[in-house]
Amino acid sequence: MSELSPNTRSWLEATGFAIGEEALWHTAMTHGSTGEKRDYQRLEFLGDRVLGLVIADWLYDRSNAPEGRLSQRLNALVSREMCAEIARKIGLPPHIRISKQAQDDGGRDSDNILGDVIEALLGAQFQENGFEAARVLIHRLWREALEGDAGTAKHPKSALQEWAAGNQRRPPEYSLVGRSGPDHAARFTVKVEVPNVGAVEATASSKQEAEKHAAKAFMEKFG
Incomplete structure (x- = not known):
């Protein structure tokens, strides 16, 4: 019996x-x-x-920037947020095998879970097909971020x-003020407020x- 659904294997x-x-x-x-x-934890590691x-090698090869700048870019490109962004872009969320309770809690749109799963898949690619195959795939999936300003x-x-x-203001406060849509395409509305300055709301496909x-938006309005 196949371990993967035909739909997931095709994807x-x-x-x-x-x-x-x-x-x-x-x-x-x-x-x-x-x-x-x-579960995916060992492969994610x-x-x-x-x-x-792969990202460090790419940055070293393509840039003459000093170590501090290289580290800044590396951290951004391998961050949980970036990994989750790539995962959403390639359509990963519906294929994650997760309990109903975790799904109801928003697990399919969690940056942590999405980032972990895509790293686990990269681990599987390396384990089964070797470093070069993993490198080529990472370059393809991360190309836009690598060539952009992340x-x-x-x-x-x-x-x-x-x-x-x-500006001697209190720290910004973030609060979730709305969620809409089905689990696989949820939309989150967050408000950020700096007391005695103002507040701004924004909506996206994840809380983060x-x-x-x-x-x-707050910085554009008040900064």
Whole structure:
């Protein structure tokens, strides 16, 4: 009996993963909430290191920037937020094997879970097909981020935090004010407020992304 559903196998292959032993990929897609004997954690540990090495090698080869700048970009490109963004872009969420309770709690849109699963899949790619296959796939999936400005500017939330401190204001406060849509396409509305200054709302496909957009909008309005 196949370890993967035909739909998930087709999606993996269309995305660029080379499938051999289905049990390995089944494990890479399995969240611990299912209670199964094997989940993605060990593969995530491996994939995290593979991703970091590939991105570091790319940055070293393509840039003459000093170590501090390289580290800043590396941290942004391998961040949980970036991994989750890539995962959403390639359509990963519906394929994650997760318990109903974890799904109801928003697990399919969790940056932590999405980031872990895509790193587990990279670990499986490395384990089964070797480093070069993993490198080629990471370059393809991360190309837009690699060639863009990820990591060259401060994260909007960090910029807002520093702005508030520099202007002797209380720290920004984030709150979830709305959620709509089905689990696989949920939309989150977040409000960020700096007391005695103002508040701004923003909506995105994850709470973390909505917070980022809200912080950016706040700085554009009040900063």
